[in-house]
Amino acid sequence: GGSGGIGESICLEMAKQGAIVIINYNSNKQSALEIAQKIGNIGFKSEIYKADVSDLDQVIEMVNSVYKKFGKIDILVNCAGITRDNLLMRMSEKQWDDVITTNLNGVFNTSKATVRYMIKQRYGRIINISSIVGIYGNPGQTNYAAAKAGIIGFTKALAKEVGSRQITVNSIAPGFIKTKMTEFLADKTSLIEERIALRRLGKPEDVANLAVFLASEEAGYITGQVIAVDGGLAL
Ligand code: NAD
DSSP states (O other), X not given: XXXXXXXXXXXXXXXXXXXXXXXXXXXXXXXXXXXXXXXXXXXXXXXEEEOOTTOHHHHHHHXXXXXXXXXXXXXXXXXXXXXXXXOGGGXXXXXXXXXXXXXXXXXXXXXXXXXXXXXHHTOEEEEEEOOTHHHHOOTTBHHHHHHHHHHHHHHHHXXXXXXXXXEEEEEEXXXXXXXXXXXXXXXGHHHHHHTSTXXXXXXXXXXXXXXXXXXXXXXXXXXXXXXXXXXXXXX
């Protein structure tokens, strides 16, 4: 999900900390190229890789070639996500499947492909982008809420599985962040802001800053957690 709004910010902030960033994209190559360009412009390294996260074979191919080239994978950020909103009464099986397959199976696929290398290294950081919708629910988003809640359970279970290898697994639950995904809410901004303690929508960097911290050495004793970045929306 590196080519999206929050993903771009995470890629940039990780690069600024010295990480060699692999920017995964599925359909939006142009956006991935632009992010790689931005990272290059400030003197850091990145590469772009095409893979549909919902397809395990494609993910395994991407992860294996990254490992082969760089000899290690320290950090995995699962940020790919889509919405197909509808009330349950009107939700098609395809809308359900598309969201579960991308948002939840995607996390399974990338984690499964990567964790074996992290276990070998006896080090790793996995950061899964969930949503406060996965904690509190939201009408019209049963598919999305189920996937995002699933990510939280997955995070906790995997944290227990791999903790002894010094691999941490955490979830970030963003509130309303200004990206393409929330563009359709633009005319409701002031109504939403009234419900947020900090009275503003989040910026992608608000999420990226936490991702960078969770990826750092200093966050080495934090695992299995879900941390909201929502400006106090869900208080
Ligand atoms: P975005 O639409 O800008 O980015 C989503 C990215 O996921 C895009 O780059 C898209 O190409 C990629 N993607 C989708 N399907 C993919 C697939 N099959 N394979 C590979 N990549 C795929 O949206 P965003 O707001 O940046 O969202 C990033 C993450 O944050 C998502 O998981 C989203 O659910 C989550 N989130 C966003 C908000 C918000 O308010 N924007 C709130 C909570 C959680």
